[in-house]
Amino acid sequence: MDFTQTYFALFGLPATYALNREQLDSAYRELQNTVHPDRFAAQPDAEQRVAMQWATRANEAYRTLKHPVDRGVYLLQLQGIDALDAHNTQMAPAFLMQQMAWREAIDDARAARSVEALDTLIDELRLDHRRIETQLAELLDARQDFEGACEAVRQLRFMDKLIAEVGDVYEELEG
Known part of the structure; x- marks a missing residue:
C-alpha cells in the first residue's frame, strides 16, 4: 500500500465531490478488514505498527470523505487551495x-x-x-x-x- 495516494485512491473511488456513499462505506469496510490491527496481532512489531498506521489513515480518509465540508476542503487542498484560509472570508x-x-x-x-x-x-x-x-x-x-x-x-x-x-x-x- 502507498501512503502517498489520495483518500479517493485509497478507496478506489473517483476524486469527485459527488460521491456514492454506499461505495465509500463498502470500500472502507473492505479496507478495514484488510488492515485492521487485530489481524496482525501475531505478526512482528514492525508489521503491527504499519497495520496501525494504515488503519489510522483509513479512518481519517473515511471521516474526511463522508463529511460534505471536509470532502470539499480536501478536494480543494488537492488543488493546492486552502478553502478555509482566514484571510478569505468573503461571502455573497x-x-x-x-x-x-x-x-x-x-x-x-x-x-x-x-x-x-x-x-x-x-x-x-x-x-x-x-x-x-x-x-x-x-x-x-x-x-x-x-x-x-x-x-x-x-x-x-x-x-x-x-x-x-x-x-x-x-x-x-x-x-
Whole structure:
C-alpha cells in the first residue's frame, strides 16, 4: 500500500465531490478488514505498527470523505487551495443577509421557547445545506470553479455550525 495516494485512491473511488456513499462505506469496510490491527496481532512489531498506521489513515480518509465540508476542503487542498484560509472570508451578500435572518429565527425561537419554530428552521437549514452541497458538486466536478467552491465550502461550514447551534437550543428548551 502507498501512503502517498489520495483518500479517493485509497478507496478506489473517483476524486469527485459527488460521491456514492454506499461505495465509500463498502470500500472502507473492505479496507478495514484488510488492515485492521487485530489481524496482525501475531505478526512482528514492525508489521503491527504499519497495520496501525494504515488503519489510522483509513479512518481519517473515511471521516474526511463522508463529511460534505471536509470532502470539499480536501478536494480543494488537492488543488493546492486552502478553502478555509482566514484571510478569505468573503461571502455573497445574499448569504450574509440569510445568515442574519437565521440567527434572528434562532433568537426568536429561544425567546418564545418554541420547538415548532426550531423544527421549521432546522428543516429549512437542512434543505439549504443539501442545495449548497449540490451546487458544490457542480462547482468542483463540472466547472472546476475553485473560487466559487471555496465560498460554497465556507457556507456549508457556517451552516454546520448553525445546525449545531439549533441543536443546542433544542437541548436548552428541553432542559
